[in-house]
Amino acid sequence: MFDYDKWQEIWATIRKNKLRTVLTMFGVFWGLFLMLLLLGSGEGLRNGVTKDFGAWATSSGFVWGRRTTMPYQGLRPGRPIRFDMNDVTALENEVDGLHHLAPRLQLGGFGGSNNVVYREKTAAFSIYGDTDAFHKLLLVNFDKGRGLNPLDVAERRKVAVIGSEVQRVLFQGVDPIGEYIRINGVFFKVVGVFSSKRSGRNASRDVQMIHVPLTTAQQAFNRINQVGWFGFIAKPGVSAMTVENDMMALLRQRKRVHPDDISALGHENLEEEFNKMLGLFNGIRWFVWFVGLGTLAAGVIGVSNIMLIVVRERTREIGIRRAIGATPFSIVSLIMQEAVVITAFAGYIGLLLGIGVVELLNLAIGDGAAMFLRPSVDLPTAIASFLILVIGGCCAGLIPAQRAASIKPIEAIQS
Amino acid sequence: MIHINQIRKSYQMGSLSLEVLKGIDLNIEEGELVSIMGPSGSGKSTLLNILGILDQYQEGEYHLAGTLMKSLSERKAAYYRNHYLGFVFQSFHLLEFKNALENVALPLYYQKVSRRKRNRKARELLERVGLGDRAEHMPNELSGGQKQRVAIARALISDPKVILADEPTGALDSQTSDQVMDLFKEVNASGKTVVIVTHEAEVAEKTSRTIHLRDGVVQNDTHNAGVAS
Ligand SMILES: Nc1ncnc2c1ncn2[C@@H]1O[C@H](COP(=O)(O)OP(=O)(O)O)[C@@H](O)[C@H]1O
Ligand SMILES: [Mg+2]
Numbered sequence: 271m272f273d274y275d276k277w278q279e280i281w282a283t284i285r286k287n288k289l290r291t292v293l294t295m296f297g298v299f300w301g302l303f304l305m306l307l308l309l310g311s312g313e314g315l316r317n318g319v320t321k322d323f324g325a326w327a328t329s330s331g332f333v334w335g336r337r338t339t340m341p342y343q344g345l346r347p348g349r350p351i352r353f354d355m356n357d358v359t360a361l362e363n364e365v366d367g368l369h370h371l372a373p374r375l376q377l378g379g380f381g382g383s384n385n386v387v388y389r390e391k392t393a394a395f396s397i398y399g400d401t402d403a404f405h406k407l408l409l410v411n412f413d414k415g416r417g418l419n420p421l422d423v424a425e426r427r428k429v430a431v432i433g434s435e436v437q438r439v440l441f442q443g444v445d446p447i448g449e450y451i452r453i454n455g456v457f458f459k460v461v462g463v464f465s466s467k468r469s470g471r472n473a474s475r476d477v478q479m480i481h482v483p484l485t486t487a488q489q490a491f492n493r494i495n496q497v498g499w500f501g502f503i504a505k506p507g508v509s510a511m512t513v514e515n516d517m518m519a520l521l522r523q524r525k526r527v528h529p530d531d532i533s534a535l536g537h538e539n540l541e542e543e544f545n546k547m548l549g550l551f552n553g554i555r556w557f558v559w560f561v562g563l564g565t566l567a568a569g570v571i572g573v574s575n576i577m578l579i580v581v582r583e584r585t586r587e588i589g590i591r592r593a594i595g596a597t598p599f600s601i602v603s604l605i606m607q608e609a610v611v612i613t614a615f616a617g618y619i620g621l622l623l624g625i626g627v628v629e630l631l632n633l634a635i636g637d638g639a640a641m642f643l644r645p646s647v648d649l650p651t652a653i654a655s656f657l658i659l660v661i662g663g664c665c666a667g668l669i670p671a672q673r674a675a676s677i678k679p680i681e682a683i684q685s
Numbered sequence: 686m687i688h689i690n691q692i693r694k695s696y697q698m699g700s701l702s703l704e705v706l707k708g709i710d711l712n713i714e715e716g717e718l719v720s721i722m723g724p725s726g727s728g729k730s731t732l733l734n735i736l737g738i739l740d741q742y743q744e745g746e747y748h749l750a751g752t753l754m755k756s757l758s759e760r761k762a763a764y765y766r767n768h769y770l771g772f773v774f775q776s777f778h779l780l781e782f783k784n785a786l787e788n789v790a791l792p793l794y795y796q797k798v799s800r801r802k803r804n805r806k807a808r809e810l811l812e813r814v815g816l817g818d819r820a821e822h823m824p825n826e827l828s829g830g831q832k833q834r835v836a837i838a839r840a841l842i843s844d845p846k847v848i849l850a851d852e853p854t855g856a857l858d859s860q861t862s863d864q865v866m867d868l869f870k871e872v873n874a875s876g877k878t879v880v881i882v883t884h885e886a887e888v889a890e891k892t893s894r895t896i897h898l899r900d901g902v903v904q905n906d907t908h909n910a911g912v913a914s
Pocket of ligand 1: 725728731
């Protein structure tokens with residue numbers, strides 16, 4: 271089908287109309303280039319945002335107490351809901367879908383008064399009483415030492431696991447492992463340093479945290495038996511939603527909250543959030559394809575227009591060819607192939623440059639930008655858009671080719 | 686070779702119908718060298734285009750080499766043009782972006798002859814019309830007479846039975862006209878039927894038979910003494 275002579279014909283017309291061909295090709299090139307760039311950026315955004323989700327255990331969430339808003343069993347509304355260790359035991363025993371329960375307690379906070387001291391340095395950080403389960407809920411990288419373990423909790427050890435920012439501020443080059451820090455006047459031995467798996471503001475918040483065993487915190491800071499709120503992980507195959515609902519039902523019952531008092535308990539689960547995000551990104555992806563195909567179509571229509579002009583200009587030539595024995599089909603294939611060659615060639619350059627720029631973007635950005643990570647176009651997508659383009663090129667050639675085939679040799683030659 | 690029986694052709698111009706050929710009878714045998722003369726607008730080109738299956742006629746019959754040429758499909762028409770006929774036009778109608786050799790070889794491309802073979806044959810024919818040294822020249826590097834000789838070589842390459850020429854010398858000076866006519870005579874001598882449309886008496890004199898058209902009919906048909914066919 272693509273013989274030497276056809277190539278020569280195509281090359282000859284392209285050479286004869288350099289500027290026009292180049293402009294047409296640019297239209298096609300630009301279409302594919304933009305499409306790949308859009309797809310790549312969409313992927314980057316998706317990776318960037320879902321990366322933060324990657325740090326969380328799948329199907330996990332939180333439940334916390336607020337104030338009641340409805341009277342119930344003789345109790346007045348406005349009563350704060352507080353949790354304790356009995357609730358932990360009850361939840362662990364009675365909620366079937368629960369895989370891990372992470373009871374938490376916060377002491378003081380970031381932005382508050384200075385509460386942490388190492389030698390002559392003092393600073394303010396968020397202090398959390400946690401169990402080892404929390405490390406399963408929010409995954410971090412342990413740069414040094416270890417995380418909290420069950421023994422720390424059982425024996426009420428005075429140990430602390432600190433974020434990398436805490437290390438940077440307090441220790442400045444000193445290896446923190448084995449050192450003692452004073453939190454609200456109580457000494458804790460540093461056993462681990464972690465960095466965040468998340469990005470941007472989430473990450474900087476993560477690394478300003480200090481985790482100490484929940485039991486130690488309760489005792490040392492005079493919060494005996496208290497639990498602030500619960501993190502949880504659902505069993506594999508169980509939806510976080512279900513576990514969350516079961517936990518809240520039990521807690522309402524235990525705290526004597528009206529079953530319809532929805533705002534007495536706060537809750538959040540990542541499953542819901544995650545699904546929302548996925549929906550958003552699927553939407554973005556569809557949008558990108560929609561816009562991208564639009565630009566591609568514009569390029570292809572450009573090719574079609576140019577080919578129509580080409581056919582008009584080549585009327586005499588086509589007439590001569592017909593007079594010396596060219597069949598209508600050979601004329602059709604000549605025009606079609608020219609259209610396909612122009613689109614395919616321009617598209618190929620768009621493909622190479624598009625992927626190239628996306629890769630460069632990837633290199634330039636690295637892990638630096640929040641919400642944007644590893645922009646990329648996968649090969650099947652790239653090939654699919656290229657094929658769509660080539661098929662578009664065929665369609666672009668169809669109308670001009672038909673027009674060319676319908677040229678009567680006699681009329682072409684007389685003019 | 687060419688048998689025409691009561692051919693009529695009219696052009697429809699809006700509601701007006703202009704009858705150009707008003708019942709033409711004509712027989713041209715194999716190996717003849719014929720000229721068609723007549724005043725401008727008498728229908729010479731129209732007739733030649735019908736002979737060349739470039740145009741259609743409304744009434745009558747046209748047999749080319751024993752086959753009726755009527756209401757042919759475009760594909761069939763292309764086939765007969767390619768295998769039976771060779772055209773030479775007043776304005777040469779060479780493809781500007783192809784060199785002489787490629788122009789001559791083009792009809793064989795449509796016969797799916799291999800590139801090497803058709804280039805060899807094209808070179809032979811360019812030698813024969815005296816342009817062996819101009820094979821790689823582009824048409825705009827050739828004079829009118831040279832262009833017409835390239836066109837004749839192109840008409841000959843598919844080894845057709847009939848060569849049709851519409852005012853082949855119309856754009857040439859008298860000296861080059863003579864050369865081109867000599868070439869046509871040579872072609873005719875090699876056994877091909879040649880039909881030349883012209884309004885120049887000097888051209889018609891070089892053919893062995895002259896058909897005069899006037900107002901769409903054959904006015905007379907004379908054999909020229911002294912010109913062998
Ligand atoms: N495509 C056409 N449409 C309408 N009239 C035409 C067309 N081609 C030729 N004619 C008319 O037909 C007549 C014969 O034309 P033509 O065969 O070219 O004459 P000649 O070649 O003898 O000068 C002329 O009057 C011309 O105007
Ligand atoms: Mg004429």
